[in-house]
Amino acid sequence: MSGDGKRKRYGYLVEFADVSSIIEAARRVRDEGYVKWDCHTPFPVHGLDGAMGIRMTILPWIVFGAGTAGFLTGIGMQWWMNAFDYAYRISGKPFWSIPANIPVAFEMTVLFAAISAFIGMLGMNRLPEYHHPLFRSERFRRATADRFFIAVEADDPLFDEEKTLAFLESLGGTAIEEVED
Amino acid sequence: MHKEIRAVGDNRSTGELSGKIVRFGVILAAVGAAASLILLFTGTGAERFFRSYLVNFAYFLSLSLGALFFVLIQHVTGAKWSIVVRRVAEVLSANIGLLAILFIPMILGMGYTYHEWLTPDAAEDPAIASKLGFLNRNFFIVRWVVYLGIWYLLTSWFYRGSVRQDETGDILLTLRMKRLSAPSLVLFALTVTFASFDLLMSINPRWYSTIFGVYYFSGGAVGAFALITAALIFLQRCGRLGMSVTTEHLHDMGKLIFAFIVFWAYIGFSQYMLIWYGNIPEETEWFLHRQTGSWTPVSWFILFGHFALPFLGLISRIPKRAKGALAVGAAWVLFVHWVDIYWIAMPEWYPNGVAFHLLDATLFAAMAGLFIAAAGRRLGKASLVPEKDPRLADSLAFENF
Numbered sequence: 001m002s003g004d005g006k007r008k009r010y011g012y013l014v015e016f017a018d019v020s021s022i023i024e025a026a027r028r029v030r031d032e033g034y035v036k037w038d039c040h041t042p043f044p045v046h047g048l049d050g051a052m053g054i055r056m057t058i059l060p061w062i063v064f065g066a067g068t069a070g071f072l073t074g075i076g077m078q079w080w081m082n083a084f085d086y087a088y089r090i091s092g093k094p095f096w097s098i099p100a101n102i103p104v105a106f107e108m109t110v111l112f113a114a115i116s117a118f119i120g121m122l123g124m125n126r127l128p129e130y131h132h133p134l135f136r137s138e139r140f141r142r143a144t145a146d147r148f149f150i151a152v153e154a155d156d157p158l159f160d161e162e163k164t165l166a167f168l169e170s171l172g173g174t175a176i177e178e179v180e181d
Numbered sequence: 182m183h184k185e186i187r188a189v190g191d192n193r194s195t196g197e198l199s200g201k202i203v204r205f206g207v208i209l210a211a212v213g214a215a216a217s218l219i220l221l222f223t224g225t226g227a228e229r230f231f232r233s234y235l236v237n238f239a240y241f242l243s244l245s246l247g248a249l250f251f252v253l254i255q256h257v258t259g260a261k262w263s264i265v266v267r268r269v270a271e272v273l274s275a276n277i278g279l280l281a282i283l284f285i286p287m288i289l290g291m292g293y294t295y296h297e298w299l300t301p302d303a304a305e306d307p308a309i310a311s312k313l314g315f316l317n318r319n320f321f322i323v324r325w326v327v328y329l330g331i332w333y334l335l336t337s338w339f340y341r342g343s344v345r346q347d348e349t350g351d352i353l354l355t356l357r358m359k360r361l362s363a364p365s366l367v368l369f370a371l372t373v374t375f376a377s378f379d380l381l382m383s384i385n386p387r388w389y390s391t392i393f394g395v396y397y398f399s400g401g402a403v404g405a406f407a408l409i410t411a412a413l414i415f416l417q418r419c420g421r422l423g424m425s426v427t428t429e430h431l432h433d434m435g436k437l438i439f440a441f442i443v444f445w446a447y448i449g450f451s452q453y454m455l456i457w458y459g460n461i462p463e464e465t466e467w468f469l470h471r472q473t474g475s476w477t478p479v480s481w482f483i484l485f486g487h488f489a490l491p492f493l494g495l496i497s498r499i500p501k502r503a504k505g506a507l508a509v510g511a512a513w514v515l516f517v518h519w520v521d522i523y524w525i526a527m528p529e530w531y532p533n534g535v536a537f538h539l540l541d542a543t544l545f546a547a548m549a550g551l552f553i554a555a556a557g558r559r560l561g562k563a564s565l566v567p568e569k570d571p572r573l574a575d576s577l578a579f580e581n582f
Binding site for chain 1: 450453454457458460496497498580582
């Protein structure tokens with residue numbers, strides 16, 4: 001909050017009435033070179049990722065790495081417990097044998113992979129977030145029902161109070177408003 | 182914006198390609214059969230012939246059964262994405278009719294393949310004698326007539342219903358197939374389980390594994406998914422289905438192959454670990470044969486080639502969406518599945534080591550040729566996709582997120 005009591009500007013919010021106009025508009029925002037902006041739709045829209053120019057997520061690599069770490073932890077843990085720190089003969093089996101270790105290693109792989117997928121997804125989406133400036137907008141409530149929105153943040157390096165507003169007005173949305181932080 | 186359906190005007194009929202496939206298949210079968218017969222009558226003898234025959238029969242049977250499984254799960258789940266790839270699976274499953282004919286030599290060769298329980302000495306061995314009420318020539322043949330009959334009825338009923346819908350557009354056919362798919366899956370599970378006991382497990386009548394049916398099924402399922410994928414890519418290379426079957430459908434086929442590679446490994450390991458842990462000679466003997474002599478590297482090859490390599494190769498979405506990479510993956514899976522069947526059967530007859538014989542390859546060629554020719558002929562009889570399935574438009578527009 002600044003000294004005069006007025007809130008900082010979060011950005012502009014443009015409303016669209018249907019899927020095809022938001023995809024077309026997203027393409028133009030992407031081509032204009034904005035980076036801090038997002039689309040909000042009531043349901044998953046095919047082709048929106050491409051129109052927004054969103055790159056492939058790196059989450060699968062995190063999950064793969066965590067899964068591998070889980071596998072090695074499972075194997076290493078059993079080696080430490082059964083073969084090294086407290087060597088104990090069970091059913092006449094060798095202290096250290098891979099077949100007996102596979103089920104635990106498998107479970108650890110799944111556990112690590114699942115937790116990293118869950119936490120990684122939350123982290124990369126910066127969740128949980130208790131409040132978002134867009135919730136100040138009355139109009140934005142329809143984002144969960146029947147309206148489509150593009151929000152361009154004021155933090156974007158290309159953002160300019162007048163030029164951005166003029167550009168967004170040219171997108172052909174049904175409404176446009178300024179959202180405070 | 183809804184994805185535009187661009188499949189109008191796509192070439193979905195096999196046309197003159199059908200004749201070419203049949204010709205290729207017949208020539209391959211003729212060469213393979215001639216070479217096999219020459220080998221049979223020039224000193225190799227019937228024993229080796231019928232053992233190779235059994236391996237290849239089990240291989241192609243598993244592919245048709247896997248294709249039948251694919252068709253049944255699409256109906257039972259009411260899947261929309263798979264409509265455009267279902268016809269190819271139906272055609273491959275309908276090869277059961279051919280396999281029923283190919284079963285006849287299996288009966289002639291029983292003395293060489295199942296001699297462990299057909300020999301009069303079996304009655305002296307208490308471990309086998311108690312099983313002879315089940316494992317005897319007549320009951321074996323009766324069971325196979327039942328299995329093949331059930332599979333023939335299922336495959337032809339689902340194939341014919343789907344083809345009839347191409348003409349009539351009757352939506353009731355979809356509902357009827359959906360309704361019957363669940364009981365069909367129950368029949369499928371029971372027959373495949375017992376058939377795998379008869380076909381492969383009974384080669385060594387002393388050994389048993391209750392999970393064996395699932396193991397045979399899982400290998401056949403992954404092989405069939407690979408075969409369907411390979412067939413789709415082949416048809417596209419020949420200028421068919423170019424627009425109807427998209428990267429999205431191939432991506433899903435790749436997911437199924439990947440999933441069933443993992444499932445196969447899970448079942449294979451479950452079988453291995455319980456036997457290893459239980460450590461009862463009656464059970465461990467089977468794995469001992471496969472850890473002895475030159476069978477050991479084959480076992481390692483299956484572990485890495487049938488699991489580790491395809492697992493790492495198909496885990497990412499990139500190869501699943503690249504046609505060339507997916508085709509290589511599918512061909513590889515079809516190859517290692519054959520090695521797996523070989524590894525299930527052969528060590529019981531040749532416990533001292535790998536005894537590869539030219540007959541293994543020539544009989545493979547003969548059966549592959551017939552399999553391809555029968556599929557090619559049927560592909561020419563109807564459209565390559567179920568044209569009037571009510572969910573066809575959904576399938577054409579299908580997209581992965």
